[in-house]
Amino acid sequence: MRVNISLLFGVFVGSALNMVSAQNTGEEFFVKIDNEAFYASVLESLLRTGFDRDQNPRKVSAVYLPLKDKYDSQAVLEAKRLAAQLSEKVYTGKISMEELVSKYADNGSFSGRWISAFEFPSTLEDQIFSTGAGFVSSPVILDNAVAFVKVDSISRKVPKFFNKNDQDLIQRYNNAPDAKDRFDNLMYENSSRLKYLKQNTIALNKVLKSAGKMIFDPSRTLTAVGNEPIYTVGAQNYTQQDLVNDINQVSKTLQNATNSRLLLDEVLEKAKAKVYLNDYNASKQEYLKQGEGTYTQSYIDQTINQYKKHLREQSISDQQAKLAYIEENKDKLWWKERAEVDVYLCSDDKISTEIAQKLANYATVNDILTQYNGKTDANGQPLVKSYSQKIETKSDFFPYGMTIKPGVKIFKDAQGNSTVVLIKKITPPQAMTTEESLAAISEDYIEKYVASEIQKLSSTQKVEVNQEVKDLLLEKFKK
Missing domain, CATH: 3.10.50.40 (Chitinase A; domain 3)
Incomplete structure (x- = not known):
């Protein structure tokens, strides 16, 4: 499953349009849409107005x-x-x-x-x-x-406003079982960035109402200018032209944010100053100026919370991508033969001999650590360090040629430490659990995976991915 990386590049308002142009004759509108979420609202609106019933x-x-x-x-x-x-x-x-x-x-x-x-x-x-x-x-x-x-x-007929080149969108429209699934698919998956719509005035008015709710704060006060009012805010009528102006302004500021390659933390921290506002100081102003309207602090906070929600969904996608990789490579994700051991690193050979004798007489880890707890050598280092682990029997941990079977072993490790190992049992080769597989996914795989996503991003959206972004993606996918 592909990770939806586009969310990392500043597109964090529910909808944005590059351009909305309206003919005052009211006969037809042409809308160029540059956001999946808004396009989903278009489709949802058409479904609610009966378009789907007539066609399907x-x-x-x-x-x-x-x-x-x-x-x-x-x-x-x-x-x-x-x-x-x-x-x-x-x-x-x-x-x-x-x-x-x-x-x-x-x-x-x-x-x-x-x-x-x-x-x-x-x-x-x-x-x-x-x-x-x-x-x-x-x-x-x-x-x-x-x-x-x-x-x-x-029986599904592809709506006339679907661009003939949007084959991925058409396929998902045909395959989705109902309106909700279509909406979810369009909202959370990437497809071509530009969608086109040609519909009559009545249908578009309803779509614009929906878009208005997604783009601006309904509590703001606006003055109606020209045209037939299509949306009411408080005691004021909100017109098509108001909406066109708002959409153009939001689209412009969002495009600026995307072009500047703001990283996640920068977007969240600077959203108020960089994206929405011409004049903002959080400690001094309750209202945030934007043209003739105002954006409240609660609206900004709500927007950021919505973006965080998308990031949580992004995290789920990351996990699903890892699980998909594990499923594809489950035949390779196996443990080799391993020894389940208790390891004691000793400060000198005398102590290692004492511990080996105690273990041969069935002393426990607690028995041994209790005896040496808090005791140090002349250099202030603990006399005994201990840990338990499963170690591959063919690894470099064990000296070459040593017979690996349950019992007590004394040897020098690669660093020259006097080492006592209690081999408790030998585990034959076995498949890794999901948790073990997740932990075992190599750095090489992660880098290869992220590199492929960056390539897709660069080719589909013409985004120049710098090292800082690359590091952020690597860190995100490792979590």
């Missing part, structure tokens, strides 16, 4: 349970309870929709029918178009029945 019919099976009087609360309760039980059985595979449709066919139930928008009452249609392929909807109350549906499949 569903193959649906529906069960209608008879209801004599929808105003009889007891009858409704019993019917809903039965519907919930049956829909749960369908979802868990205990019964098929075909069986239920056959049983309740006289009530209008049907199986495997392709439907589009406006064929059903709005309450049922909302369930149909908010349910992913393969899933069962919640029960809804109709005039003469309580109904639930299962969406068998979805």
Whole structure:
């Protein structure tokens, strides 16, 4: 799984646009979008306004349970309870929709029918178009029945505003099971940086409202100038032109932040001064000036907290990348034969002989350390140092030619220390645990991994990655 490194380069406001141009005739807008999050809001808005329903019919099976009087609360309760039980059985595979449709066919139930928008009452249609392929909807109350549906499949047509070159985006749009998955995919994964939208005035107005909520502080006071108002802030109307001005300003400052290659800590520390503000002093000013509006301290803090949330998600991606590497290389991540040992480094040969004798008579680590605890040699060094470890039997730790088997061994280590080793048992070769594998991933792998990500970043976003950034990425991935 690829690490989403773009978050490290200062893009930390929920949305940004390079340009929004509006024709005052109101016939059509052209929006050039330079942020995945905003594009996701565009798609989400279109889904909510019914675009998805018109373009993407569903193959649906529906069960209608008879209801004599929808105003009889007891009858409704019993019917809903039965519907919930049956829909749960369908979802868990205990019964098929075909069986239920056959049983309740006289009530209008049907199986495997392709439907589009406006064929059903709005309450049922909302369930149909908010349910992913393969899933069962919640029960809804109709005039003469309580109904639930299962969406068998979805026929997806790529929206006209998708650029033909955005094959990765089109593929994810076609594969995602429902609106929420599409939104999540678009929000958290990288694809081409520029997206294009052509839609009518009504649809775009709704999109712009959504964008406005993401870009500026709703508590700020703004004066309406020209055009039809589309958004209300307090007692003021907020117009399309206001939004265009705001978007252009935010986009400009964000672009400056990205171009200056601000690192993570610098962005968080200098966000108020570098990105939003022309004039700011945190210790003296409660409000932060930006053109004719104001940004409050709480708004800045909220923005930074949102960026930290993205970084937490980034950390999860890092861990997933490591686990994916471990899965791909699990045949290589094995321990060789190892000896489980207690090691005693002694200040002289006499002490090492004493300890070897004690161990031969079944003395414990605590017995030995208690005897020598706090005692030092003429140089002030401890008489005995001890540690326990698993050491490969073929490693340089053991003298060449030594027979490695349970028991007590005395030898000089590579540094010339008098060493006593109690070999407790020999562990045959075995696969590493996930935790051991994570610890064993080599520096070479990490550097190779990060180098590949930097290459992708440089080629797709034309970002010059300096050594400071490279070190930051290496450190981040090691954690």
